[in-house]
Amino acid sequence: MSIEQVLSREPLPSPQPHAERVLVLGAGMAGLAAARQLARWGYRVTLLEARDHVGGRVCTDRSLGVPVDLGANWIHGTQGNPIAALAQRLGVRYRPTRLANGQFYDFDGRPLDGAEVRALRRDLDVLLSLEPQLDARPERDRALADAVDWLSLSPSLTDERWRQRNWVRSTLATFLGASVTELSRGYFNEDDEFPGPNALLSHGYDAIARGLAVGLTVRFNCVARRIVWRDREVCIETETASFSADRAVVTLPLGVLQAGGPAFEPPLPSRKQQAIRRLGMGVLDKVVLRFPFCFWSPEADFLGYLSSQAGDSPLLLSLQPHVGVPILVAFLGGPEARHRECCADRQLVALVMRELRCMFARTVPDPTRVAIARWASDPFALGSYSFVRVGASGQDYTALSAPAGERLFFAGEATHRQYPATVHGAFLSGLRAAEELAGATQGR
Numbered sequence: 001m002s003i004e005q006v007l008s009r010e011p012l013p014s015p016q017p018h019a020e021r022v023l024v025l026g027a028g029m030a031g032l033a034a035a036r037q038l039a040r041w042g043y044r045v046t047l048l049e050a051r052d053h054v055g056g057r058v059c060t061d062r063s064l065g066v067p068v069d070l071g072a073n074w075i076h077g078t079q080g081n082p083i084a085a086l087a088q089r090l091g092v093r094y095r096p097t098r099l100a101n102g103q104f105y106d107f108d109g110r111p112l113d114g115a116e117v118r119a120l121r122r123d124l125d126v127l128l129s130l131e132p133q134l135d136a137r138p139e140r141d142r143a144l145a146d147a148v149d150w151l152s153l154s155p156s157l158t159d160e161r162w163r164q165r166n167w168v169r170s171t172l173a174t175f176l177g178a179s180v181t182e183l184s185r186g187y188f189n190e191d192d193e194f195p196g197p198n199a200l201l202s203h204g205y206d207a208i209a210r211g212l213a214v215g216l217t218v219r220f221n222c223v224a225r226r227i228v229w230r231d232r233e234v235c236i237e238t239e240t241a242s243f244s245a246d247r248a249v250v251t252l253p254l255g256v257l258q259a260g261g262p263a264f265e266p267p268l269p270s271r272k273q274q275a276i277r278r279l280g281m282g283v284l285d286k287v288v289l290r291f292p293f294c295f296w297s298p299e300a301d302f303l304g305y306l307s308s309q310a311g312d313s314p315l316l317l318s319l320q321p322h323v324g325v326p327i328l329v330a331f332l333g334g335p336e337a338r339h340r341e342c343c344a345d346r347q348l349v350a351l352v353m354r355e356l357r358c359m360f361a362r363t364v365p366d367p368t369r370v371a372i373a374r375w376a377s378d379p380f381a382l383g384s385y386s387f388v389r390v391g392a393s394g395q396d397y398t399a400l401s402a403p404a405g406e407r408l409f410f411a412g413e414a415t416h417r418q419y420p421a422t423v424h425g426a427f428l429s430g431l432r433a434a435e436e437l438a439g440a441t442q443g444r
Contacts, residue, residue: 012036012215015044020441023048023236023243025224026251028056029423030411032212033430034249034437039216041438048222048236048243050380053206054213057253057381058423060204061371064290066323067204070373071384072423073317073329075201077194083208083424087201090211095322096197102302105359107163112306120304123168127151128175132394133186143390145169147185153310163306170307170314173334177282177421178387182335187388191425192418200322205423219243223380224252224262229408236262247407247440249433251426254400254414255281255382268404275396279414281383282421283376285337287313287330287352289367294326295360303328305355311336312355328356341374348372385421386414401429406440409433 019042024035027049039045047054059071075094078084087094099121104112112120127148145151153165173179176188201207226237227250234248252262257276267273296303296318303316311332319327330352332340340348349370356364375384388394394417401415411433412426419425 012039013042015039016042019044020247021245022046022437023234023245023248024251025227025236025248026050026056026253026412027054027209027213027218028251028253028412029058029209029212029426030251030413030415030430030433031056031249032209032216033427034251034409034411034434035216035430036212037431037434038249038437041434045217046243046245047216047218048224048238049218049220050223052220054218055206055209056251057375057384058205058209059373060206061288062204063371064288064325064327064369066319066325066327067202067206068288068319068327068329068371069201069205070286070288070371071375072205073200074198076198076422076424077196078199079194079196081194081196081424082427084199086208086211086427090207092207092211093202094199095202096199097301097317097322098197099302101300102304103297103300104304104306106306107308107358109358109361112304117304120164120167123150123164124171127168127172128189130185130189132188132190141184141186141390141393143181144183144185144188145180148180151180159308163308166310167304167306167314170310170312170333173336174284174313174315174331175333176387177284177333177384178280178389179334179336182280182387182389184388184390184392187393190388190394190417191420194424200319202322208423226263226265227408228265229404231405231407234407247409247437249409249411249430249437251411251430251433253281253381253383253412254279254386255376256380259382269402271399272402272404272410275392275399278389278392279396279400280387280389280392282385282387283334283337283341284384285332285341285375286371286373287332287348288371288373289328289330289349289352290369291326291328291367292365294320295363295365296320296328303359305359307355311340313352316352316356328352330355338376341377345370345372387421401432403436403440409437409440 397417411429416425
């Protein structure tokens with residue numbers, strides 16, 4: 001089914017009189033895609049969502065006066081990307097961002113020159129372009145930090161070189177949600193990418209989720225506690241009610257599955273359980289600050305900071321060129337972000353303000369409004385997106401995506417081997433799960 005058919009302006013058809021009943025657990029991008037596909041085919045579909053809104057890890061905050069995405073931020077590669085097509089169909093504007101369009105500063109506020117910035121980006125690009133070692137056996141896999149010698153933060157480094165390597169390591173943790181000591185050298189970058197620039201959505205990412213939800217039946221505040229799947233029926237028990245159907249699509253985040261909720265009866269196949277244990281759930285948190293005026297270059301997409309200590313935010317995204325408001329989004333990724341989620345808001349704000357005042361001295365005013373995302377502490381996510389941990393492989397994504405019999409199907413970014421950890425991967429996995437369910441219904 002094409003994107004045009006999924007988002008057809010025609011109302012969704014009424015279910016056929018004897019159509020199968022389908023429950024879709026989770027109204028994030030994967031669940032919305034699966035539900036819309038199945039509803040278009042005439043199935044009787046009900047979405048069960050733990051939150052009070054659709055979108056899942058697509059989460060747009062408007063408390064700062066403009067839409068700010070606290071979860072998914074970018075369309076990753078706009079050429080051929082289904083999310084870009086959805087945005088165009090829904091009339092949602094997007095604008096490209098480029099790391100090259102940024103201001104970079106050393107720990108003491110000295111602006112980096114062009115050659116220094118290009119060297120940083122070159123080191124980062126070298127890491128991101130490493131060829132995956134697909135023939136590596138999991139038991140022989142190594143952490144990226146152990147396999148790439150120049151990533152070491154050796155005490156013998158000069159202070160300057162230490163800061164440069166620390167920035168590369170921290171920025172990679174921002175991109176992938178995990179540290180170089182957690183990432184599998186063999187498989188961390190096995191996934192594919194769409195060409196074209198990364199782009200921000202001016203009206204917020206939730207405009208896409210809300211567009212997909214139009215016409216669908218969604219039951220909110222439904223926290224699943226048990227999923228009973230048998231030969232003829234699936235029953236999902238929530239805190240307040242039970243729902244039964246002929247089949248179900250489960251789109252729960254990997255972090256929730258790793259935490260053991262909900263319980264599956266009978267248990268999931270052992271290969272799927274092993275995949276859940278082996279894959280990693282990364283963290284990318286955000287500290288969003290609105291200021292009374294723009295004290296940085298209003299055209300810059302990013303501010304980069306070479307800290308003299310590990311765990312600081314290496315990058316800040318400027319929303320000034322995108323929404324015309326002086327807002328900076330500081331990124332905290334990997335284990336350091338997870339550990340800092342217990343910090344009070346004022347402590348996290350102070351961390352970012354310390355960096356900004358190192359970069360711009362005393363010209364930095366106090367922020368007027370603040371928003372903070374803590375994804376590892378979110379009970380309905382328990383992390384931001386998946387990654388391939390040491391000892392895991394891309395095959396674990398495939399195992400996690402496999403149906404359990406002919407009644408239980410799975411979708412979500414952690415079930416898409418080609419495009420994991422992305423919104424488009426989640427969306428495409430939902431379409432795939434719908435195809436698999438329809439095939440089981442028709443005996444294919």
